[in-house]
Amino acid sequence: xxxxxxxxxxxxxxxxxxxxxxxxxxxxxxxxxxxxxxxxxxxxxxxxxxxxxxxxxxxxxxxxxxxxxxxxxxxxxxxxxxxxxxxxxxxxxxxxxxxxxxxxxxxxxxxxxxxxxxxxxxxxxxxxxxxxxxxxxxxxxxxxxxxxxxxxxxxx
Amino acid sequence: xxxxxxxxxxxxxxxxxxxxxxxxxxxxxxxxxxxxxxxxxxxxxxxxxxxxxxxxxxxxxxxxxxxxxxxxxxxxxxxxxxxxxxxxxxxxxxxxxxxxxxxxxxxxxxxxxxxxxxxxxxxxxxxxxxxxxxxxxxxxxxxxxxxxxxxxxxxxxxxxxxxxxxxxxxxxxxxxxxxxxxxxxxxxxxxxxxxxxxxxxxxxxxxxxxxxxxxxxxxxxxxxxxxxxxxxxxxxxxxxxxxxxxxxxxxxxxxxxxxxxxxxxxxxxxxxxxxxxxxxxxxxxxxxxxxxxxxxxxxxxxxxxxxxxxxxxxxxxxxxxxxxxxxxxxxxxxxxxxxxxxxxxxxxxxxxxxxxxxxxxxxxxxxxxxxxxxxxxxxxxxxxxxxxxxxxxxxxxxxxxxxxxxxxxxxxxxxxxxxxxxxxxxxx
Numbered sequence: 027x028x029x030x031x032x033x034x035x036x037x038x039x040x041x042x043x044x045x046x047x048x049x050x051x052x053x054x055x056x057x058x059x060x061x062x063x064x065x066x067x068x069x070x071x072x073x074x075x076x077x078x079x080x081x082x083x084x085x086x087x088x089x090x091x092x093x094x095x096x097x098x099x100x101x102x103x104x105x106x107x108x109x110x111x112x113x114x115x116x117x118x119x120x121x122x123x124x125x126x127x128x129x130x131x132x133x134x135x136x137x138x139x140x141x142x143x144x145x146x147x148x149x150x151x152x153x154x155x156x157x158x159x160x161x162x163x164x165x166x167x168x169x170x171x172x173x174x175x176x177x178x179x180x181x182x
Numbered sequence: 183x184x185x186x187x188x189x190x191x192x193x194x195x196x197x198x199x200x201x202x203x204x205x206x207x208x209x210x211x212x213x214x215x216x217x218x219x220x221x222x223x224x225x226x227x228x229x230x231x232x233x234x235x236x237x238x239x240x241x242x243x244x245x246x247x248x249x250x251x252x253x254x255x256x257x258x259x260x261x262x263x264x265x266x267x268x269x270x271x272x273x274x275x276x277x278x279x280x281x282x283x284x285x286x287x288x289x290x291x292x293x294x295x296x297x298x299x300x301x302x303x304x305x306x307x308x309x310x311x312x313x314x315x316x317x318x319x320x321x322x323x324x325x326x327x328x329x330x331x332x333x334x335x336x337x338x339x340x341x342x343x344x345x346x347x348x349x350x351x352x353x354x355x356x357x358x359x360x361x362x363x364x365x366x367x368x369x370x371x372x373x374x375x376x377x378x379x380x381x382x383x384x385x386x387x388x389x390x391x392x393x394x395x396x397x398x399x400x401x402x403x404x405x406x407x408x409x410x411x412x413x414x415x416x417x418x419x420x421x422x423x424x425x426x427x428x429x430x431x432x433x434x435x436x437x438x439x440x441x442x443x444x445x446x447x448x449x450x451x452x453x454x455x456x457x458x459x460x461x462x463x464x465x466x467x468x469x470x471x472x473x474x475x476x477x478x479x480x481x482x483x484x485x486x487x488x489x490x491x492x493x494x495x496x497x498x499x500x501x502x503x504x505x506x507x508x509x510x511x512x513x514x515x516x517x518x519x520x521x522x523x524x525x526x527x528x529x530x531x532x533x534x535x536x537x538x539x540x541x542x543x544x545x546x547x548x549x550x551x552x553x554x555x556x557x558x559x560x561x562x563x564x565x566x567x568x569x570x571x572x573x574x575x576x577x578x579x580x581x582x583x584x585x586x587x588x589x590x591x592x593x594x595x596x597x598x599x600x601x602x603x604x605x606x607x608x609x610x
Contacts, residue, residue, distance in 0.1 A: 063378075071382050095506045117529055118363035119384075120356065120508045132510035133360055134526040135594035148526055 076170040080158075083108065083166055083182055091124055099156065099168065100124065107179035110168045111142050112154040122153065129153065141176045152176075216468040226474070228413060230421065232466040233473050236558070237422040242317070245480050246310035250338075251409065252484040253303040257341075258402065260296040268348065270394035272387045275350035276502045283499070294492035300342050302488065304517050307338045315572050318557045318565055319423035325548035327415040330408055332544045337405045339517065344397035346515055347390060355503035356512040358385050358393070364525060364533040384505065425558035510592045519586030520579050526594055540575070 036044075078097055086092055086103040093100055093113065098121055100111040113121050113129075120133035128145065129138040136147030143152045157172035158180040166180070185193070189209075195201040196208035205223075210216040217231040236242060267286060268278050282289035311331060314320055320328035347358045362385070366376035381388030416422070500509070514522045524532030556562030561569060591597025 066378050066381075068381050068388060072388075073382055073384065073386065098506060118360045118525065120359065120512055121506060123510070130593050132508055132593050133356070133512040134522070148528055148532075150529065 078168055078170075079161060080110070080166040080168050082164065083160075086166075093124065097168070097170075099170070100129075101166070101168075106182045108158050108166055108182070109176070109179055110156040110158045110166075112156065112170075114153075115149060116151040116153060117147070117149040143176075210470055213468060216470045219470050226470075228417075229469055229473060230417060231469055233469045234421060234424060235465045235467060236424040238467070238472060238476065240476075242424075242558075242560075243422060244309075244313060245476075246306055246313050248477065248480055249484055250303060250306045250310055251413075252481050253299045253306060253488070254405070254409065256299045256485065256488055257296060257303065260292045260299070261398065261402075263292050264296060265398060268394075270348070270391045272350060272390055272503070275348060275390065279349045279351070279499055283496075290496065291489075291492050294495065294497045295488050296345075297497035298491040298495070299488050300345060301516075302491075303338055304342055307335050311335060312572075312576065316560055316569060317423060318555075318559070318562060318568075320548040321423075321551065321554060321557050322548075324415075324419045324423065327412060327419060328548045329545055330412045330415065332541070334405060334408050334412060336541065337401055337408065341397065341401045341405065342515060342517070344393045344401060347385070347393045348397065349499060350390065350503045352500040352503055352509050353498065353513075355385055355505065356508045357514045357518075358389065359508075360512065360514055360522065360525075361518065362389075364521070364529065367529050367534050369534070386505075423558045511590055511594050513586070513590070516583065516587050519590075520582035523582045523586035523590070
């Protein structure tokens, strides 16, 4: 018996129950939970590549804003400059429509100007601009991984 | 006088050796047998042998919880049948819907019943919650059963929402896109939660199979288990709430306070001062036939109502899902349109904060409300403050839902339903 704190004394059996039994049980439970959650996070995505070729520069007439269905982006040409604007609303992910000079989201009514900036509605951020470069075979190459400011152009 | 023929056949059967081995008690002839019939049957013993007259009054409970349970059973039955044809693949799911509509015998009826019963279940679970609130039935000792009920309400919404994606039509695709993007606004874990829910960055094959697994096994299994606990607690908490509940029946025996140096029979562990020798029996009648008859009648009515809806109105099916073009306006299921209306003002406040606070308030309600009065009566005067707060919230939710459903046209702009929507100019 411990003369100082007789109630606090831990028996050998109690010590091993605590360290080996309960801690092992907790560890197993946590590991199972982590494993199950990690299992649900996919390692490989079978989604289209975020880098794509939009076509030849001359396919897009001067002053045009072209919607590319598959990629959900607008390709904007002004003179000899090219830019690429995301058509995915920053609010809840609907595809925005081009209306007049700006863009309009049909789901919750966000309105964007022709630079993608929010004019009204619940959208928290401006529409995103993606990096446009020219590929070796003279096609417009859009990289949706790389976001740029609205004043960054590809000049040809 | 000769008995009705099926009854005579039944009475012959229950006297045979086989019949006696299955049903220990036949059709009850005496009060003893009425009690035995309830206790000896697996399905019936969930219910008490005798039931208070007050609990049988349709004008008290309106049978709303029971109707919700029946709808869950109808949904399970039709859902399992639909599973025999359904393929959770973006290439096949929509075609299966068309097959169910035009090729499979009774396929249209099954799908219609499943859809209408799902809508009705959302309505009736909500009505049931309103009944429990307005009669103060969530108060001690029924606090935890209210919490379970709130969980079941959320599960009902989750089941309905996951089922919404499965037809893989435009409605499904965009409702889930909007819904999962709302989840992404949740603090800290939002984007990860959306990623795990969808199994990727956008609604696609991975999302479809995840929602399918949640819809056909995970959520129904949790809901089934919670319904069982919910019903168990109704009995353990003393049956349906009623105004003249004797105080001692609601006192929980605290096992830890009992002396440990003696042995106990079960009678002493039950609530109150039992056995209640020399007391007048409570105002009770035998469950067989008074309760059983009402339950079967209500089941018949619910099935008839769902069948009626399914025969005369078809479940909507829009065009094949098109990830490029949202329909204009893109709307969530109706029970989320109040939420969508809120989200159209602010995704974070409307989509996360308001619903989060509402759910937290519902869960904590029985522990925050210290008023013990007004149990077992509709709109008790003692509860005027609580009833007013609840009614205001309810009316706001209903008004927002009606606005989102009927008054929102293309581009989510204000649109009176009796006027023709303006032509939408779109150019890409």
